[in-house]
Amino acid sequence: MNFSIYDFTSFNQWIDKFLFDNLPAFWAIVVEMTIIGLVVLLFYALVGLFLVYAERKVCAFMQNRVGPNRVGPYGFFQTIADLFKLLMKELVYIKNADRLLFNIAPFIVIIASFMAIAAIPFAKGLHAIDFDIGILYVIAVSSLGVVGILLAGWSSNNKYSLIGAMRSGAQIVSYELSVGLSLITIIILAGTMQFSAIVEGQANGWFIFKGHIPAFIAFIVFLISSTAETNRGPFDLAEAESELTAGFHTEYSGIKFAFFFLAEYMNMFIVASIAATVFWGGWMPFHVGGWAGFNHIMDFIPPLVWYFGKTFFIIWIMMWIKWTFPRLRIDQLLTLEWKYLLPINLVNILIMAFIVLMGWHF
Amino acid sequence: MKEIINLPVKNVEEEEYHINMGPQHPSTHGVLRLVVSLQGEIVKSLKPHCGYIHRGIEKMCEKDTYPQIIHLTDRMDYLSAHINNHAVCMLVEKALEVEVPERVTYIRTIIDELNRIASHQLWWCSFGMDMGGLTCFFYGLRDREKILDIFEESFGSRLLHSYYTPGGLMMDIHPDFQKNVKAFIKYFRKKIKDYDDLLTGNIIMQLRTKGVGILTKEDAISYGVTGPSGRASGFACDVRKHHPYGVYDKTEFKEILGTKGDTFERYMMRMHEMLESMKIIEQLIDNIPAGDYKAKMKAVIKLPAGEYFQRVEAARGELGVYVVSDGNKSPYRMKFRSPNFSNLSVLDHISRGCKIADLVAIGGSLDYVIPDIDR
Amino acid sequence: MNSFFKYFTDIFYAVKSLLTGMKVTGRYFFSPWEIVTQQYPENRKTLKMYDRFKGEVIMPHNEHNEHRCTGCGICETACPNGSIEILQAKIDMPDGKKKRIIDKHIYHLDMCTFCGLCIKSCPSEAIVWGQEFEHAVFDRSKLTKILNKPGSSIIKDIVE
Structure with missing residues (x-):
């Protein structure tokens, strides 16, 4: 076994071989799935907690204040303290609420984001499953989350929640389109929907550089529409605090609220990592075609550093957007999608297809 | 197409539903309850229910002496506490025909304007927050803190000062007052550019406010909407200009009038007013005459029997104080014409047909302070 | 044709106004020495x-x-x-x-x-x-x- 932080393929194969040598095939798969499930669960919790902390710190600095600084050094354990607080809080049951749907809704939201994480490649060989239709799969499962939001709003028996859920439904249905189309732009360039192949295809330059202006426009559109899809500001109409108090999760308390909260941050992480993978090369180091020496130096930086660096940079941009802009109104939100993003996107796909056809890309 | 439009829907009245915005709601800025009839997201009508923070200030005034009334007026529109104090002080001085020293009028005018800036800063924060831009809230509060520090240094308190007394001031201004005010104006002229960059010029904010919640000049007059909200509709109602008090007649400032009367105009009125207030302060701050900080008053103030009225331009509009005196040391009847009450009354009229998000924006632009509505 | 240009100038000015706003918050993010918060119990x-x-x-x-x-x-x-x-x-x-x-x-x-x-x-x-x-x-x-x-x-x- 030769383990390295640059390539996890052999490491995975070694575990796989070890399990299949020692266990019947059925149990080997069960153990593998359990291991992956636990790893993803742990990763999910850690990243979620870190992102909540990061958001609070980033928005604090943008708002000219210090942010959490009481629990632990620089307030680092603040989110863990908050988690304990949420775990210990009472789960309030709402009178006349649809008990079953009310309880199921947070799990649907969180399962949707769980499933999406499975397909994301963190480094070479470090992904739970490598579909050949990876992008399609991610788009499909990440849009399941809206079902949870709609159920939460409907079952709460609260008009604010209902308005929030309906807004969220209209919003996600429309913005799903832009997310898909902007990814199609890159799929045309890459010629594949498999995440690992997309990353390998960026070995001699990231797609955002290879694809000229259309790729850049696609990235901007993806950033806007994925921010909208994750219900984050300035598109946080579903929970518009100043209008609907808390929107679809008004009636939720304790750990169920924490599920919604965590799912929001994980969705943000997922869309940021898709953006990083598809547009910015994922774990692929910064390579310039022809500069062998420079590329070699870049290869020394481990892929995980590249991956998380890019993802958190995109998350930072999303936070920057959120903490700067006022919220849109529902009709403006739809105008932005149907009158601006969608036509731009369609023209963009045509241009990209033309560029690929003529072989003008790098 | 016609068939689709004329589908046999139920009576429109039945399709409406009501939500209670408030008494606990982030965008009502206090304990105001708005019963909003909605059709989908569209506001059909709304009913403000006030009285949740009614403390009976007018009745309490009837048992208090005139110097004691001052501290109750602080608690009406707490964001323009000095200006409220000013109204009662001027009323008593006018009734007793006391000539206050010139130094007092200068100081009162400067502090009124500082109070107006502080109030508008807080309005800007909360307006930004109503629109969903939380960052505005912290920038506005940060700058307001500078004014509150000046207040604290001179009068010892930050929000409810009770600094004016009939005939003068509680104490003289702090020796550093002039220096600090000038430093603040220099600081704030720089920072107000951030306000414009962050919110005023922002396309989302402009789209959400332009053409929303239009209040015509006629409606503004008939509803009695005063202050920046009324001036946005072109209603020239600035008491400082038309019935000058203090030393406003000796200063140069513009009464800015809007034309459209929409939410954006109301927003711009206050932004302009902050600049105008700074101009007024700059003209006065170096010219505060030396002298006594209070006029000689009797120990027990008794107003001659009769009716008295005094109005001032508070940060949100025209504040009127009406007193019926029977010659005793406390008024027989006291009535405040509070600007917020009239401004709130127009909310139903201008928010019909808007969306919920617009209702929040309109409410933010009318800038109501609930304790002033209920008193 | 006029409305066609307006479509693009609208986008241009919208993006410009958004970037101006982001400049303000971005500047504060990178200048933490401007923070005025008092650390109360410590001070x-x-x-x-x-x-x-x-x-x-x-x-x-x-x-x-x-x-x-x-x-x-x-x-x-x-x-x-x-x-x-x-x-x-x-x-x-x-x-x-x-x-x-x-x-x-x-x-x-x-x-x-x-x-x-x-x-x-x-x-x-x-x-x-x-x-x-x-x-x-x-x-x-x-x-x-x-x-x-x-x-x-x-x-x-x-x-x-």
Whole structure:
């Protein structure tokens, strides 16, 4: 076994071989799935907690204040303290609420984001499953989350929640389109929907550089529409605090609220990592075609550093957007999608297809 | 197409539903309850229910002496506490025909304007927050803190000062007052550019406010909407200009009038007013005459029997104080014409047909302070 | 054609206005030295309130445990909401006359609105503003204070 932080393929194969040598095939798969499930669960919790902390710190600095600084050094354990607080809080049951749907809704939201994480490649060989239709799969499962939001709003028996859920439904249905189309732009360039192949295809330059202006426009559109899809500001109409108090999760308390909260941050992480993978090369180091020496130096930086660096940079941009802009109104939100993003996107796909056809890309 | 439009829907009245915005709601800025009839997201009508923070200030005034009334007026529109104090002080001085020293009028005018800036800063924060831009809230509060520090240094308190007394001031201004005010104006002229960059010029904010919640000049007059909200509709109602008090007649400032009367105009009125207030302060701050900080008053103030009225331009509009005196040391009847009450009354009229998000924006632009509505 | 150009100029100005806003927040993000937040419990040692800060009403005593309050009760009448109660006592003077002095100057901090009328009206300047501001207590009765210290007496040269 030769383990390295640059390539996890052999490491995975070694575990796989070890399990299949020692266990019947059925149990080997069960153990593998359990291991992956636990790893993803742990990763999910850690990243979620870190992102909540990061958001609070980033928005604090943008708002000219210090942010959490009481629990632990620089307030680092603040989110863990908050988690304990949420775990210990009472789960309030709402009178006349649809008990079953009310309880199921947070799990649907969180399962949707769980499933999406499975397909994301963190480094070479470090992904739970490598579909050949990876992008399609991610788009499909990440849009399941809206079902949870709609159920939460409907079952709460609260008009604010209902308005929030309906807004969220209209919003996600429309913005799903832009997310898909902007990814199609890159799929045309890459010629594949498999995440690992997309990353390998960026070995001699990231797609955002290879694809000229259309790729850049696609990235901007993806950033806007994925921010909208994750219900984050300035598109946080579903929970518009100043209008609907808390929107679809008004009636939720304790750990169920924490599920919604965590799912929001994980969705943000997922869309940021898709953006990083598809547009910015994922774990692929910064390579310039022809500069062998420079590329070699870049290869020394481990892929995980590249991956998380890019993802958190995109998350930072999303936070920057959120903490700067006022919220849109529902009709403006739809105008932005149907009158601006969608036509731009369609023209963009045509241009990209033309560029690929003529072989003008790098 | 016609068939689709004329589908046999139920009576429109039945399709409406009501939500209670408030008494606990982030965008009502206090304990105001708005019963909003909605059709989908569209506001059909709304009913403000006030009285949740009614403390009976007018009745309490009837048992208090005139110097004691001052501290109750602080608690009406707490964001323009000095200006409220000013109204009662001027009323008593006018009734007793006391000539206050010139130094007092200068100081009162400067502090009124500082109070107006502080109030508008807080309005800007909360307006930004109503629109969903939380960052505005912290920038506005940060700058307001500078004014509150000046207040604290001179009068010892930050929000409810009770600094004016009939005939003068509680104490003289702090020796550093002039220096600090000038430093603040220099600081704030720089920072107000951030306000414009962050919110005023922002396309989302402009789209959400332009053409929303239009209040015509006629409606503004008939509803009695005063202050920046009324001036946005072109209603020239600035008491400082038309019935000058203090030393406003000796200063140069513009009464800015809007034309459209929409939410954006109301927003711009206050932004302009902050600049105008700074101009007024700059003209006065170096010219505060030396002298006594209070006029000689009797120990027990008794107003001659009769009716008295005094109005001032508070940060949100025209504040009127009406007193019926029977010659005793406390008024027989006291009535405040509070600007917020009239401004709130127009909310139903201008928010019909808007969306919920617009209702929040309109409410933010009318800038109501609930304790002033209920008193 | 005109509306076609307007479509793009709209997008251009919209993006420009959004970037201006992001410039402001971005600048503050990268200049943390502009943060004005006070670290309150840590800076308790150095935190100095302004001299005129209205924290509470106090009655200064000199080193002989003497104050200036004559117990006249003017502050009690000046107070708009009854936060001050004066309890008087009578003592026998050496020349046989009886004199009223202050027994207890009771100050209800929980009812005080910090208007300052008592201090302004006091003829002998016996009460002043104190700068203490940490008034949080677990028991409300602790907010009722007796301003004259036990066993204190009036400074000799104060005349009513």
